[in-house]
Amino acid sequence: MNILDKIVLRKKEEVALAKQHVSVKQLEAAQHFNRNPYSFKEFLLADDRTGIIAEFKRQSPSKGVINDKVTVADVTTAYASAGASALSVLTDTDFFGGHQRDLLEARAANKVPILRKDFMIDEYQILEAKAWGADIILLIAAILTPQEIATLAGTAKGLGLNVLLEVHNQEELERSICKDLDAIGVNNRNLADFTVNIQTSFDLADQIPADFMKISESAISDTPTIKLLKQAGFNGFLIGENFMKTEDPGLAIREFVSELISV
Numbered sequence: 101m102n103i104l105d106k107i108v109l110r111k112k113e114e115v116a117l118a119k120q121h122v123s124v125k126q127l128e129a130a131q132h133f134n135r136n137p138y139s140f141k142e143f144l145l146a147d148d149r150t151g152i153i154a155e156f157k158r159q160s161p162s163k164g165v166i167n168d169k170v171t172v173a174d175v176t177t178a179y180a181s182a183g184a185s186a187l188s189v190l191t192d193t194d195f196f197g198g199h200q201r202d203l204l205e206a207r208a209a210n211k212v213p214i215l216r217k218d219f220m221i222d223e224y225q226i227l228e229a230k231a232w233g234a235d236i237i238l239l240i241a242a243i244l245t246p247q248e249i250a251t252l253a254g255t256a257k258g259l260g261l262n263v264l265l266e267v268h269n270q271e272e273l274e275r276s277i278c279k280d281l282d283a284i285g286v287n288n289r290n291l292a293d294f295t296v297n298i299q300t301s302f303d304l305a306d307q308i309p310a311d312f313m314k315i316s317e318s319a320i321s322d323t324p325t326i327k328l329l330k331q332a333g334f335n336g337f338l339i340g341e342n343f344m345k346t347e348d349p350g351l352a353i354r355e356f357v358s359e360l361i362s363v
Contacts (some may be wrong), residue, residue: 103161105289107195107219108243112195112229115222118287124224130231137235138213139261140282144185144313144336146152151217151326153315154179155188155340156206156349158197162294165197167344172202173209178350179343182357186213186236188338202346207233215264219243236262238280241272242291253280268300270307277309284308285315285338298325305332323360 101109129264143149156172156179159165176187189206190198198217206214216234218225221243229237233312237256253263257280266285267273273284286301286308296319308314316329317338326337343349343356 101237102292102358103195103294104242107161107192108192108221109220111219113193115224117278118228119224122228124227127227127231132207132233133231135233136263137230137260137262138211138214140236140264141313143213144283146185148183149185150183150219150360151330151334151336152179152184152353152357153186153188153338154182154184154337154343154353155190155301155338156202157188157190157217157340159346160178160294160341161195163341166341167346168197168343169347172205175344175349177209177352178202180210180212182350182353184212184353185336186215188215188217188340191216191218192234200228203229203232203234213262213283219251221248226252226256226259226261229256230259230261234261236264238285239263239265240291241265241267241276244276246275246278247275248288250278250280254277255279266317270304273304273307277312281312283313283315284334285336289317291302301329301334302332305334308333323356326360 124191156175168204189203190196192198199252214233214359216229216355256263262282264283264286265281286304288298288300297320301316314334315336320337321342343352346352
């Protein structure tokens with residue numbers, strides 16, 4: 101059993117427990133459930149934004165603790181003020197050190213789109229995302245069947261949420277595309293062994309239909325790479341560890357954006 105298998109197994113347990121503690125009616129009565137989500141596309145393509153989806157991530161299975169000394173409000177507001185087009189907030193606890201309150205705190209502090217970064221396997225999690233103030237949900241092709249992707253994406257769109265599909269290879273891409281997606285992300289990290297290779301994005305760039313925004317995820321650590329990805333047709337760039345591994349992620353993104361503008 102690889103790490104992804106372990107995460108999904110644990111996620112099934114978590115969802116079952118969550119359903120026992122918080123009913124669908126309680127989620128629907130939550131503060132943010134009836135808010136209108138921000139448009140992912142509008143912010144991603146805005147002239148005054150960078151295309152960066154900046155991630156708040158305390159730890160990961162491959163790296164252990166990355167940064168547990170900073171607060172989600174401080175980091176995400178710094179990301180947004182530096183020109184991030186969207187924020188990504190981990191809500192998985194056991195493997196990434198995230199929590200529901202991280203998303204709630206990020207939402208309270210920011211007026212840009214927020215991605216609930218988690219391993220979505222059940223429609224209940226999409227209701228949670230809406231209740232907690234997310235604007236975007238992530239569907240990972242490696243852990244879902246084409247029918248599950250279509251069902252979850254349809255549920256999300258019905259709630260006004262934006263949908264980001266994550267793929268790792270051409271087979272996942274071809275079997276997973278459906279009408280209710282807004283963007284397709286190519287994860288340059290192999291979720292089975294957590295190795296990274298930016299070439300994955302370049303290999304799949306032309307295979308993604310023009311109907312969808314193109315996002316490159318992981319293994320992006322310098323501005324020349326973003327320039328090349330833009331030339332290949334990518335609109336967005338998910339970056340987390342490159343900022344979070346520093347003492348001051350806010351300063352790290354400001355310096356990165358300053359360099360990006362001058363490239």
